[in-house]
Amino acid sequence: MSVMPTDEWLNEFLASQKFNYNRKFEDLQCSILCNRLVEVFNGGSPEEIQFELQQQGLFQPHEKIDIKKLQNQNAWKIVREEFIYLKKRWSGPNIPIYIFPITQEQTMTNKNGVAYPNALFLFIGELEKEELKALFAHEYNHVCRLQYLNKSLNEVTLLDSLILEGLAECAVEEFYGDKWVAPWLSYYSLDKMRKIWKEHFLPQINIQGLDNHVEFLYGGKLPQWIGYCIGYEIVRTYIKNHSSNKLHIKSSKEILVGSDFPLQ
Secondary structure, eight states: OEEOOHHHHHHHHHHHHHHOTTSOHHHHHHHHTGGGGTTTTTTOOHHHHHHHHHHHTBOOTTSOOOHHHHHHTTHHHHHHHHHHHHHHHHTOOOOEEEEEEBOTTOOSOSEEEEEETTEEEEEESSOOHHHHHHHHHHHHHHHHHHHHHTOOTTTOBHHHHHHHHHHHHHHHHHHHOGGGSOGGGGSSOHHHHHHHIIIIIGGGTTOBOGGGGHHHHHOSSSOTTHHHHHHHHHHHHHHHHSOOTTGGGSOHHHHHHTSSSOOO
């Protein structure tokens, strides 16, 4: 599979915009891009796929996109080479990888990625080479971990989600340096994280379904990004106490037990 030729799809989309004045750009995006993704989403409609990907960062159909800018920074080549390297390093699966321009509505960052068990999507603007490699590694680490867990997204526990994010950030730190880890990982002291862990996370640690983990990961009533921070510290302290060797094929419980976070 490897990196799909989405630059060719995007050029087709732009050409169709010029010659289909009477057709909505949203319909063109749906037919030219999302129609090609039906198998990835197990038969979901192109309209459902379009909505899903737009929530993750896919450019809006009316936005002006610059494909040449992404081609000039060798986005497809860089990701392809990194995929070959990490696939061998992590004994990872051979999945399709889709690169698209990120929406201009994404003002906080110039990048986003989303990993599914059978595919990976990157939504990007102009990035440094190492930044793009780190983004891909974070998402591909998710894919490798989900393959090991062998659970549906509705079966994944809160502990699994925390470890999932922690593993990805620690992999980025190991391969590309702390410059490219998420900035919010330093928001809270270890003592504060342990306190929140005991009060709010431990009682719900086995709750299943990614939709039920949003509050814990991103915050709201809880502090912002707290789950990401706790997951990172669980994995980081496990590595400190043991090693990072074959970490993505250890159970979530084993990683937690070997960390500096209490079980009760």
